[in-house]
Amino acid sequence: MTLNVALIQMDIAYGNPQVNGEKVKTKVGQAATNEADVVVLPELWTTGYDLQRLDTIADTEGRDSLDLLADLAKAYNVHVVGGSIANQSEKQPLEVKNTMLVVNAAGEKVKAYSKAHLFRLMDEEKYLVEGNENGWFSLAGVPSAGLICYDIRFPEWVRMHALGEMKVLYVVAEWPKPRIDHWRALLISRAIENQCYVVACNRVGADPNNTFGGHSIVVGPWGEILAEAGEEETILYSEIDIDQVDKVRTTIPIFSDRRSELY
Numbered sequence: 001m002t003l004n005v006a007l008i009q010m011d012i013a014y015g016n017p018q019v020n021g022e023k024v025k026t027k028v029g030q031a032a033t034n035e036a037d038v039v040v041l042p043e044l045w046t047t048g049y050d051l052q053r054l055d056t057i058a059d060t061e062g063r064d065s066l067d068l069l070a071d072l073a074k075a076y077n078v079h080v081v082g083g084s085i086a087n088q089s090e091k092q093p094l095e096v097k098n099t100m101l102v103v104n105a106a107g108e109k110v111k112a113y114s115k116a117h118l119f120r121l122m123d124e125e126k127y128l129v130e131g132n133e134n135g136w137f138s139l140a141g142v143p144s145a146g147l148i149c150y151d152i153r154f155p156e157w158v159r160m161h162a163l164g165e166m167k168v169l170y171v172v173a174e175w176p177k178p179r180i181d182h183w184r185a186l187l188i189s190r191a192i193e194n195q196c197y198v199v200a201c202n203r204v205g206a207d208p209n210n211t212f213g214g215h216s217i218v219v220g221p222w223g224e225i226l227a228e229a230g231e232e233e234t235i236l237y238s239e240i241d242i243d244q245v246d247k248v249r250t251t252i253p254i255f256s257d258r259r260s261e262l263y
């Protein structure tokens with residue numbers, strides 16, 4: 001079975017959910033017109049890293065974002081890995097999480113995963129609360145998982161998802177340009193060591209504190225780069241053949257060769 005994935009590598013208007021929502025509507029429509037089955041958005045696409053104003057711009061219980069994503073999914077008959085959003089709780093204590101929303105083509109919510117590892121270099125721990133749940137979901141009948149940016153630096157977190165038979169890892173990010181070599185190396189490594197597809201969508205552009213490096217990428221289970229963007233706004237397309245995952249896992253059976261009694 002194959003899936004056409006489309007990664008929306010976009011600039012994000014700082015602290016402006018309205019403008020970003022309009023852009024996402026246009027881009028998801030374009031991707032669907034180009035036969036995408038799954039559309040992927042970047043991290044914090046509603047607000048960017050405008051963390052100091054989250055009390056006014058975060059989305060309460062992710063409702064507005066979920067409505068928008070569900071409407072788009074239904075209108076265009078596409079699955080949407082909805083990047084992540086600043087997701088504010090309704091009840092006290094008011095907490096904001098960095099939450100990925102996944103919606104299937106019927107417009108049903110499939111997953112809400114909140115970033116488990118907060119990134120201190122961008123002050124996340126001062127404004128956000130970490131998630132404590134896993135990122136597994138099934139999309140288009142494929143066992144998948146979603147993780148958010150800094151999460152990929154924790155190979156044991158990714159491996160835990162692979163042990164749950166994840167075949168596609170979706171990664172959404174706002175990864176700064178100065179560390180884009182880490183981004184590429186980490187994603188290729190996570191694909192090789194877990195023998196899965198990695199479909200990773202980064203943003204471009206700049207905010208008052210960082211310039212973001214793009215290079216959204218699709219990596220196959222053998223570690224091959226199937227598609228990679230540059231540093232400009234674009235939609236990156238790739239066809240992924242899910243059967244390749246089992247072929248690679250049979251050729252080099254790392255999951256049955258693991259010495260779990262040693263580690």
Ligand SMILES: NC(=O)CCC(=O)C(=O)O
Binds near residue numbers: 043119
């Ligand atoms: N938004 C993030 O989690 C950024 C992570 C990052 O830049 C890194 O180097 O790790």
